Amino acid sequence: MNHPLDLTVMMYHYIRDPGDAAEAGSGIPGMPVKTFESQLDELSKQNTFVTWLDVRAALQENRPLPNGACLLTFDDGVCDHYLNAFRILYQRKLSGLFFVMDRSESDGFILAHRIHFLLAKLGLPGLRDAIWERLNPLQREQFTQAEKKYQLKYPPISLDGQINLLKAVLQRDLSSDVNQILRELFEIHIGPEIELAQNYYLNTDQIREMAAGGMHFGGHSRNHPWFDWIDAEARAAEIKASADWIRQFESGPWAFAYPYGGLSEDSPILLKEYGFAAAFTTRTQLRHPNPYYIGRLDGEEVAQNGQGYA
Numbered sequence: 001m002n003h004p005l006d007l008t009v010m011m012y013h014y015i016r017d018p019g020d021a022a023e024a025g026s027g028i029p030g031m032p033v034k035t036f037e038s039q040l041d042e043l044s045k046q047n048t049f050v051t052w053l054d055v056r057a058a059l060q061e062n063r064p065l066p067n068g069a070c071l072l073t074f075d076d077g078v079c080d081h082y083l084n085a086f087r088i089l090y091q092r093k094l095s096g097l098f099f100v101m102d103r104s105e106s107d108g109f110i111l112a113h114r115i116h117f118l119l120a121k122l123g124l125p126g127l128r129d130a131i132w133e134r135l136n137p138l139q140r141e142q143f144t145q146a147e148k149k150y151q152l153k154y155p156p157i158s159l160d161g162q163i164n165l166l167k168a169v170l171q172r173d174l175s176s177d178v179n180q181i182l183r184e185l186f187e188i189h190i191g192p193e194i195e196l197a198q199n200y201y202l203n204t205d206q207i208r209e210m211a212a213g214g215m216h217f218g219g220h221s222r223n224h225p226w227f228d229w230i231d232a233e234a235r236a237a238e239i240k241a242s243a244d245w246i247r248q249f250e251s252g253p254w255a256f257a258y259p260y261g262g263l264s265e266d267s268p269i270l271l272k273e274y275g276f277a278a279a280f281t282t283r284t285q286l287r288h289p290n291p292y293y294i295g296r297l298d299g300e301e302v303a304q305n306g307q308g309y310a
């Protein structure tokens with residue numbers, strides 16, 4: 001590509017209302033369905049919605065995008081996307097790009113989602129205490145060091161800051177240690193993990209139905225790790241797993257979204273090698289000089305802050 005891509009990319013995660021089929025009594029909050037719909041109304045006033053295929057043609061064949069081009073993206077392959085987002089997009093004859101992990105039915109939850117359930121159930125101090133109780137002295141030392149390290153990036157001065165700080169510690173430095181602990185806490189406080197995960201993530205029938213309805217799918221790794229935390233070999237394995245999985249639903253080259261928006265310098269080369277033509281970050285950005293670092297706006301933040309989209 002010779003020039004930066006001018007493109008507004010919206011990013012969504014949970015789209016649900018308390019008590020609906022997606023939320024399913026979990027207490028995990030998301031963007032209310034009505035807020036999502038009114039955001040689409042707002043966006044349509046100033047933007048022209050484009051599909052992943054339009055963006056790919058712009059990147060690969062230099063085909064121009066319309067002025068105010070806007071792409072809708074959805075991360076993590078949660079059931080909200082079938083139950084709520086797909087229904088709304090289909091009615092409006094819009095397409096979304098859905099980044100889905102390669103999960104099999106016996107995998108259970110990724111770490112991040114296990115944390116969401118437990119936070120909703122136990123609250124922040126409750127979850128932190130329950131984990132701390134189960135750590136050995138060496139792990140407690142690692143926990144304390146990691147907390148110190150991330151305090152600048154996630155100042156624990158608000159509840160959100162405190163939650164992000166705990167997440168960083170658990171999803172990075174302690175990720176391999178707390179996996180089993182969180183599995184145990186999940187079974188005690190929430191229920192049978194494997195069974196719940198089967199309804200929580202999109203299954204292959206739902207993905208096929210969404211694809212037949214004009215939706216597109218991209219890779220989001222297998223285990224959802226921070227790419228700047230794992231090593232190059234693990235990154236390659238995550239990207240390869242994504243490619244092997246996605247080829248059953250979507251013809252390449254494909255799109256990829258970095259888990260947690262975590263970046264590493266070798267990712268573009270690896271992604272290209274395994275058949276991905278673009279990758280999406282969580283950076284806020286509207287012009288994109290590098291197709292492997294495309295920025296996005298968080299739909300929920302935009303809705304809360306009432307900022308313009310253009």
Ligand SMILES: [Zn+2]
Pocket residue numbers: 075076220224258259260
């Ligand atoms: Zn994700």
